[in-house]
Amino acid sequence: MNALNPVMWSVHVGFAVLWTGGVLFVALAVLPPALRGEIDGGALGSIVGRLRWITRIAALAFIATGGHMAGTLYTFESLTGSARGHLVLTMIALWFLITGLVEVGSGKLTDGLDAGKLREPARDAKPFFYGAAGLSVALIVAAGLLASPTLL
Template identity: 75%
Template structure:
């Protein structure tokens, strides 16, 4: 029995759930009180730090697990010439964009918090967190399409 494939799928999906949930949580539950100044800067700094670490650790997990899955399930021609391959490449592109948006938002928040500010860095990070949230929803939709045997 091949054990590595289910392990890779589990790692990939588990980190996807963790990352998407973390991005949406910070955007929907943490950012609004930060914009109002209702969150302590230490608490916000801790949440932002954890989001950045989750993003970075997930990046490693996605490269390893996604690389394994792509390498065992697709040829270059299948990735570039089939609808399923296009969905895989779409996921890769969305993930790169989402990771970048989280890193920019986290940097804006961390820099502002280090300067003793709260509302201004939250405002500066807001469009990047909104963008990362939209991208994360796009990733879930794309994953759903890939998982659907009748769709493609």
């Protein structure tokens, strides 16, 4: 076993927890008060800006750590021809989708906040953040299945 693998797994999982937790936090705890006009626009902009940066930094971490793990644990055939490989490919697709949804939702929100609005941009960003939250749950389920020692 490669001595670097535990470090890569730890960094990968750490960023995954931070990122998916941030997406769920914004969608479930921050966006609802914004829709009701109960949160300060500056605070909302700061929170969403941080999620955007976490998303971008996590992307770099996922490329480095996930690339290492895929390169040491899988072949093309095992990625495309096994249940574990299919889960890895599913997780990659989910990652791209969630990243895109967070970027679009964040952009809609910050553009509206820059224009001095709160409820309208929150409403415009809502489907993107809710979609990202739902896909984040699917990503967590896929990760749990991949971590299962009894998977096919």
